[in-house]
Amino acid sequence: xxxxxxxxxxxxxxxxxxxxxxxxxxxxxxxxxxxxxxxxxxxxxxxxxxxxxxxxxxxxxxxxxxxxxxxxxxxxxxxxxxxxxxxxxxxxxxxxxxxxxxxxxxxxxxxxxxxxxxxxxxxxxxxxxxxxxxxxxxxxxxxxxxxxxxxxxxxxxxxxxxxxxxxxxxxxxxxxxxxxxxxxxxxxxxxxxxxxxxxxxxxxx
Amino acid sequence: xxxxxxxxxxxxxxxxxxxxxxxxxxxxxxxxxxxxxxxxxxxxxxxxxxxxxxxxxxxxxxxxxxxxxxxxxxxxxxxxxxxxxxxxxxxxxxxxxxxxxxxxxxxxxxxxxxxxxxxxxxxxxxxxxxxxxxxxxxxxxxxxxxxxxxxxxxxxxxxxxxxxxxxxxxxxxxxxxxxxxxxxxxxxxxxxxxxxxxxxxxxxx
DNA sequence: GCATGAGGTTAACGTCATTAACCTCTAGCA
DNA sequence: TGCTAGAGGTTAATGACGTTAACCTCATGC
Numbered sequence: 001x002x003x004x005x006x007x008x009x010x011x012x013x014x015x016x017x018x019x020x021x022x023x024x025x026x027x028x029x030x031x032x033x034x035x036x037x038x039x040x041x042x043x044x045x046x047x048x049x050x051x052x053x054x055x056x057x058x059x060x061x062x063x064x065x066x067x068x069x070x071x072x073x074x075x076x077x078x079x080x081x082x083x084x085x086x087x088x089x090x091x092x093x094x095x096x097x098x099x100x101x102x103x104x105x106x107x108x109x110x111x112x113x114x115x116x117x118x119x120x121x122x123x124x125x126x127x128x129x130x131x132x133x134x135x136x137x138x139x140x141x142x143x144x145x146x147x148x149x150x151x152x153x154x155x156x157x158x159x160x161x162x163x164x165x166x167x168x169x170x171x172x173x174x175x176x177x178x179x180x181x182x183x184x185x186x187x188x189x190x191x192x193x194x195x196x197x198x199x200x201x202x203x204x205x
Numbered sequence: 206x207x208x209x210x211x212x213x214x215x216x217x218x219x220x221x222x223x224x225x226x227x228x229x230x231x232x233x234x235x236x237x238x239x240x241x242x243x244x245x246x247x248x249x250x251x252x253x254x255x256x257x258x259x260x261x262x263x264x265x266x267x268x269x270x271x272x273x274x275x276x277x278x279x280x281x282x283x284x285x286x287x288x289x290x291x292x293x294x295x296x297x298x299x300x301x302x303x304x305x306x307x308x309x310x311x312x313x314x315x316x317x318x319x320x321x322x323x324x325x326x327x328x329x330x331x332x333x334x335x336x337x338x339x340x341x342x343x344x345x346x347x348x349x350x351x352x353x354x355x356x357x358x359x360x361x362x363x364x365x366x367x368x369x370x371x372x373x374x375x376x377x378x379x380x381x382x383x384x385x386x387x388x389x390x391x392x393x394x395x396x397x398x399x400x401x402x403x404x405x406x407x408x409x410x
Numbered sequence: 411g412c413a414t415g416a417g418g419t420t421a422a423c424g425t426c427a428t429t430a431a432c433c434t435c436t437a438g439c440a
Numbered sequence: 441t442g443c444t445a446g447a448g449g450t451t452a453a454t455g456a457c458g459t460t461a462a463c464c465t466c467a468t469g470c
Contacts, residue, residue, distance in 0.1 A: 006417080029458065038418075041459080045417055050458065108367045143374040144382035147364075148357065151383065155360025156352070162313045169348040177349035178356065185390040211448080234427060243449075246428080250448055255427065 006036060008046045012056040019057060019098035024105070027054075027098070055117075058106030061099035062120035068092050069127045078134040079183045085131050086153055086179050093157035100161070104154075135186045138193060145186065152178060211241060213251045217261040224262060224303035229310075232259075232303070260322075263311030266304035267325035273297050274332045283339040284388045290336050291358055291384050298362035305366070309359075340391045343398060350391065357383060 014036055019027045029050055033040040047053045072088030073081045093100045103117075110117050125146070132145055156175060158164075165171055219241055224232045234255055238245040252258045277293030278286045298305045308322075315322050330351070337350055361380060363369075370376055 028456090030456085039420080040457090041420085041461095042418055044459070104367075108369050141382070144379045145386075147361070147370060147376075147379045148383040148386060151360035151364060152353065152357040153360070154364060155356035155358070158363075159352075159356060159359060162309075164313050165352060171352075174349045174352045177346070178353040181350075181353060181390050181394075184393070185386050188389070188393070189386075233425090235425085244451080245426090246430095246451085247449055249428070 006038065006042065006046050008056070011036070011043060011046045012053065012060055015053055016057045016060060016096075016099050019102060020096050021098070024098050024101040029053075054102055055106055055111065057099060058103045059116045059120065061096065061103040062107065062117055062124070064096075065089075065092050065100070065103060066120050066123035066127065069124055073127050073131050079187075081131040081134055082183055082186075083176075083179050085127065086175075089153050090157050090160070090175060093161050097161040100157070104158075132186075136190050136194075137186070138189075141189065145189075149182065152182065211243065211247065211251050213261070216241070216248060216251045217258065217265055220258055221262045221265060221301075221304050224307060225301050226303070229303050229306040234258075259307055260311055260316065262304060263308045264321045264325065266301065266308040267312065267322055267329070269301075270294075270297050270305070270308060271325050271328035271332065274329055278332050278336050284392075286336040286339055287388055287391075288381075288384050290332065291380075294358050295362050295365070295380060298366050302366040305362070309363075337391075341395050341399075342391070343394075346394065350394075354387065357387065 011032070015027075015032050018032055018035055022031065029040050029043055032053075033043055036043075043053075047056065068088045068091075069085050072084040076084050106117055107121050128146055128149055129142065132142060132149070135145075137145055156178060160171055160175075165174070216237070220232075220237050223237055223240055227236065234245050234248055237258075238248055241248075248258075252261065273293045273296075274290050277289040281289050311322055312326050333351055333354055334347065337347060337354070340350075342350055361383060365376055365380075370379070
């Protein structure tokens with residue numbers, strides 16, 4: 001009987017795939033072991049606990065997610081960047097619902113200051129922030145715009161993945177509608193701000 | 206030793222309170238039984254399973270949530286209604302994070318056509334729809350606006366409750382900023398739509 | 411070749427949810 | 441008033457988990 005040659009990485013990857021297939025709440029060590037053709041305790045030679053495994057899956061997912069957003073925004077600006085980044089996020093969540101849920105749950109509570117989850121989250125935020133820079137918002141508004149964006153995109157993707165939208169209207173249409181809405185609103189802020197600035201005086205800072 | 210005089214309702218209510226305190230993922234039959242001064246199996250005289258209990262908690266939560274939104278919007282219109290409804294939702298989620306999570310998880314999958322969760326969800330949607338009516342949107346846009354609103358509010362509340370926002374900027378400010386943003390955008394849609402209609406001709410539908 | 415340890419296995423334990431078997435108040439009726 | 445049935449508890453037992461301990465066995469480096 002040949003050895004399975006498992007490694008922490010291969011276990012994590014198999015876990016990530018499985019969690020996407022069966023969902024975060026149905027995931028179990030037994031199922032993963034079975035999937036890998038091994039008995040449950042064998043997994044503990046490569047990871048220290050289920051919590052550890054889930055955390056690794058989350059870190060991996062978050063890194064991939066950050067890459068996807070970065071790549072989508074790369075080379076685009078303004079409305080284009082927003083649309084591409086948003087679509088990339090939605091696609092990721094739809095294709096990896098289990099991993100996204102895992103990442104979402106883990107992102108809120110890093111295990112320590114050297115948790116790889118932290119830089120991954122920062123990369124995601126940095127991408128959104130870079131994208132927003134194309135709208136030339138007042139720096140005091142940036143954080144609010146960022147939070148709104150995350151809220152809207154997270155909320156939409158999450159509800160769509162959970163089947164929370166009824167099917168009587170196109171979800172694709174709703175998504176692009178929302179993105180257009182956000183885009184127009186962001187442009188308006190800039191427009192009115194510059195208008196005001198131009199009209200009154202010019203104190204950028 | 207006096208009897209505990211439990212009922213399905215009292216068990217559900219105690220469960221709802223407990224799930225808010227310790228969180229959805231930490232909830233267990235044993236803890237609830239202990240809280241009620243009873244052994245675990247006693248609970249099964251009043252509910253059929255943990256899934257049943259969770260479902261009851263979700264239904265109860267969703268009904269309360271629907272009431273809160275309705276009451277907040279009641280008697281207000283336009284921006285006021287939006288702000289009040291949104292604030293009511295955020296408050297509910299912050300005060301009942303466990304129940305909201307439970308409701309959210311259950312809302313996607315009703316157990317049958319007579320599931321009390323269904324009318325409760327409909328009531329929530331109806332409230333938001335009523336609120337949106339104040340913006341006189343084109344009927345084809347209503348569903349998109351509704352989904353956007355749910356996404357943004359759900360995403361924001363959920364992330365705030367999970368501690369997903371850093372503390373370096375006021376979350377309150379971000380929330381009202383977001384609401385203002387949404388309000389302005391919705392007003393603009395109406396404005397441009399009527400402007401177009403007035404300018405060109407008057408062909409509604 | 412051979413020993414040693416990485417990487418499996420089986421066995422056993424504690425915690426859950428759940429069910430079965432049993433007990434005991436208490437309400438309702440003769 | 442006293443009896444009885446069943447509502448509403450209890451303890452004990454079962455099976456699915458996660459996890460750990462004890463053990464076994466390749467396969468690799470000397």
